[in-house]
Amino acid sequence: MCGIAGILCLTPDAPSPTRESLARMAGALEHRGPDEFGVYRDRRAGLAHSRLSIIDLATGQQPMANADGSLWLSFNGEIFNYVELRAELETLGHRFRTKSDTEVILHAWEAWGDAAFEKMNGQWAVALWDSKTGTLVLSRDRLGVRPLYFVEHRGRLVFASEVKALFAGAPDLPRELDPRGLDETFTFWTVVPPQTMFRGVQELEPGHLRVWRQGAPVRDVAFWQPRYPVGDAHRFAGSLEDATAALHHALEEATRLRMVRAEVPVGSYLSGGLDSSVVAALAARAKPSGFKTFSLRFADAEYDETPYQRAMVERLGTEHSEVLVHRQDIAEVFPDVIRFTERPVLRTAPAPLFLLSRLVHRSGIKVVLTGEGSDEMFLGYDLFKETKVRQFWARQPGSKYRPLLLRRLYPTLSVSQQNVELLREFFGTGLETPDALGFSHLVRWGNKVVLTGEGSDELLAGYDLFREAKVRRFWATNPGSTWRPKLLERLYPYLARSPVSQQALTRAFFGRGLERARAPGFSHEPRWHGTAALKRLFSAELRAELGGRDAVKALLSDLPGDFARWPFLAQDQYLEARTLLSGYLLSSQGDRMLMGNSVEGRFPFLDREVIALANSLPPAFKLKVLDEKHVLKRVARELVTPEILSRPKQPYRAPDxxxxxxxxxxxxxxxxxxxxxxxxxxxxxxxxxxxxxxxxxxxxxxxxxxxxxxxxxxxxxxxxxxxxxxxxxxxxxxxxxxxxxxxxxxx
Amino acid sequence: MSADLKEKLRAFIISNFYVSDPASLDDGASLLDAGIVDSTGVLEIITFIETEFGVSVEDAEMVPENLDAVNNLVAFVTRKKKG
Structure with a gap:
């Protein structure tokens, strides 16, 4: 993993990039690549590179040129299928001088142009400079694992992996926070590319490539968009067994590629949840001895998952390291965290991950695998459980047992037997063909009730907006119903003092916008609205500059053409990936915390083939009755401990x-x-x-x-x-x- | 009495919920809709009313009609104190 940077002259009179300015940019990115630094420059353009050496340690230096020295590349990331692409290019007559994936990108661009990026399976930010034609290409991977920023300043385009390198390369560039960036952060939890926190600075959108020729922007291409089944198109055609086998193969291959495409040892995070346990288990198989795993522990028991982590370590026999996080650790490290996130955050959750990557770095490991992305790909959301409950219950509307499934559905909520009629009302509407379910499962699930009021924060702040959206959409189908809104009282037991207040106030709170139940953004609206209320803290000047800007409206006016044809849940998934996954989970909690300690993260669940397979699977495979991530759990049966397989999903949180x-x-x-x-x-x-x-x-x-x-x-x-x-x-x-x-x- | 009560309530809401622009706090508008008050915030308002004005809020009284706007709060507390 590395840092990239560069300068392009946009006007004939713009000063040529200097060696010093490019070197400063590389220096500002030292944490991303402390091993080697490189600069290429000519009269019109310059590239800089800070290298974390992982592949082709001997000859993989950058910036790297093609055979005749006319095409130059500065590249951050990994192309996991570079061996296969290289073989394909060799059949086309290309000859290679190095063993690196970097050189493959050069040849791929020469051979295929824009289409090269569609063929790449990996995580990257790329800057290509063709000095013959005066063409600059910037490209970024599908989901935005690797960052890339650019700004126009005094007739030049300045670009880099991180904003701090833009400032280092162009010290006269005004450094101002952009009110629109703050507006988006206090709405979506993150800025949404191309918006950034800095005035004038843009972030290249994930899955995009931008091209400048002779100083002028000539195209901005989305070379990838998520694709969801509409009707039978793009839908997986096989059985559940087929899907399990396909997913097992895809994950195994995704993990294997991320293990073998490195000339340095690769380790894995182990959170105690299903996703990282699956990844660690697959990785440990690929490296039977001496495989290293790393875990976060919390001094606050509320956030700690140590027993699950240690059980998995025992099963895998890995060389395990832990970091124990206290609240004061979070406060002490927080300035460093923000220096690397380069954006405000509304949760401290990135801070412990910074401490974890520091542990990895000090253990001599440069690359770790994580389970990030699984929730987005395999529907780890409770909303999907509700759908399945409704389908199942519809088969036997008079059943006394089936309502008990709701206890499993909402383990943090008090769902009592006397509320069966109420719940029947909720789950008995608009039902589709249900799936079968064994009676033995019912009994087992019915006995696993956990009645507690915990979880309200997560309900309001985390993934559970999908669950809430379900209730609100249901309510919206009959806004006059007196029964339907009462379900909210079961969803949100936070007004501990009075069930009456729960009724009236939660109804008032969540009843907003029901008339827009079919509109894009409906699921996210309460979270966005609730977060945006904090903008009352903004200064008068900042509010005045924002004027009537509506961040939500801006986001929803820029959606894929066929968005409206996707199922609601696919729409919700897309919005979640566009905002929280890309800008927060993969950035503030991902790349930035890892690279802050010179550690590269690799994400098997975000492999191109895994994403395509996951998006093509019928929802029933991902959510079998009430079993979220069902097909993944089938894969996991032989990989993880029974406790991890059966534990309720626990969102990652830290003391705030x-x-x-x-x-x-x-x-x-x-x-x-x-x-x-x-x-x-x-x-x-x-x-x-x-x-x-x-x-x-x-x-x-x-x-x-x-x-x-x-x-x-x-x-x-x-x-x-x-x-x-x-x-x-x-x-x-x-x-x-x-x-x-x-x-x-x-x- | 009512004017004083309203000012105390407004001052509490502005301070406790860090409202930077007091003029934006419409006495008739829903505090929930404005996002100024969330679930925990309701409890804070109830605690303030009970502490400051010496009234006791019953379960059945925890409804938006009593609590979800400055004017509603003024009317509710006034009624409670009379009762």
Missing amino acids: AFSFVGAQRPAWVDEVMSETALRDAGLFDAKAAAQLWAKCLARKDDSQFSNSDNMAVVGVLSAQLLHRQLVRAAPGTWQPPLKTLVENDAT
Whole structure:
């Protein structure tokens, strides 16, 4: 994994890129690639590269040129099918000088042009400079695993893996936070490309390539979009057994490729959940001895999954390392976290992952596999369970047993026998052909009820918006029903003091927008709306600049052409992938936390073939009755412990606002929350922020922080840190020693 | 009395829910719809009412008609204090 950067002259009078500016850009990306640095430059363009050596350690230096030295490449990432592509290119007459995937991209571009990127299975950010034609190509992988930013400034295009390198390469580039970026963050939890947190700076959209020729932009192509079955088109045609075998093969191959396409040892994260356990098990098979696994533990029992992790370690016999995270660790490391995320976050969850990648780095491992993406690909959402319950119950509407499945469906909720009639009302409407279910399963599931009020935060803030959307869509089919909204009281037991208040207030809260039940964004609306309410903290100046901008409307006006024809759940999946997966899970919790410690993440569930297979599978294969990720669990039976196979899904979370309010908090917390710092940044109303802060400092324990308070505190702190570290602090000036330096002032 | 009550309620809501633009707090508008109050926020309002005004909020009274706007709160507390 690496960092890439470069400068392109857009106008004839723009100054040529200098060796020094390109070297500074490479230096600013040292964490992404500390092993070697390289620069290519001519009169019109320059490329820089910071290398984390993983493939072809001896001859894989970058920037790399084609045979005649006219085409130059700076590349961050891995092309996992590069061996196969190389073989294909050799049949076309291409000859190779190195063993690297980098050289394959050069030849692939020469052979296939834009189509080269469709053929690549991997995770990449690429900058290609064709000095013969004056053409620059920027490209990014399908889901945006690897980042790429660009900005036009004084007749030049400046681009890099991270924004800090743009500032290092063009120190006179104004460094200002963009209110629209903050607006999106305080709506979607992340900025959505091409929007960024920095004024004038754009992020290349995932699955896109952009081309400039002779200084002018000539095309912006989406070479990939997710595809969901419409009717029978693109639908997997085989049986469940066929699908299990196909998925097993696809995951095995995806994991194998990510193991063998490296000349350094590869390890794996092990969270204690199903997804990373499957990945670790498949990887451990590929490397029977000495395979290293890494886990996060939490001093707060609420977040800890140690027993599941250790059981899996025992089963696999891996060399295991753990990092134990305390709240104060999160506060101490948070400035580094934001320096790497380069965007505000509303949760601290990236911080423990930064500590985990630090452990990996210190263990001498450069590459880790993770289970990221599985929830998005295999419907790890409770919403899908509800659909299955309705289908099943419809077969025997009078059954006394089938309603008990709902206890399994909502293990955190109190679903009592006396509510059967109410639930029957909910699940008895609009039913489709149900699937069969064994009686023995019913009994087993019915006995596994966990009645607790925990989970409300997740319901409001996490994946469970799908569950909530289901209820709201159901309610919307009969807005006058007095029974349907009562189901919300079972979904949201957070108003502990009174079931009456649950009825009335949750109804008021979630009843919003029911008339738009068939509109795009319906599922996400409560979460987006709830998050956006925190914008009341914005300063008057920031609000004035935003004017009437509607971030949701902007996002929903830019959807794929056939979006409306997709099933609702596919629409929800798409929006989740476009926002939370790409901008938060794969970036703030993914690439940025890994690369901050010079560790490359690889994600078998986001393999091109796995995605295509998962999207083609009938929902029944992914959600067999109430068993989410069913086909994946069938694959997992022989790979993971029974406890992991049967445990309820637990969202990954970390202590939030309470991490920052203790007496031992680091000095930076009070510094960035000071009136001076707040007024300097100008992002938040100083008085309102002070009120928020005073309220939180008065809290005695974690349970007293509401979901809103948690998001507000983490959002304000992280935005303030961003301003301090990337706006106020001077850009990096360090120029690393250059292993590769090619300068051609004749071109 | 009512004006004083309203000001105290407004001051609490503005401070406790960190509203930067007090003018935007419409006394007749739903606090839930505005996103100013969430589930936990309702509990904070109830606690404030009970502590500040010495009234006791019954389960059956925890409805939007009593709690979901400044004006509703004023009317509710006024009624409770009279009762």
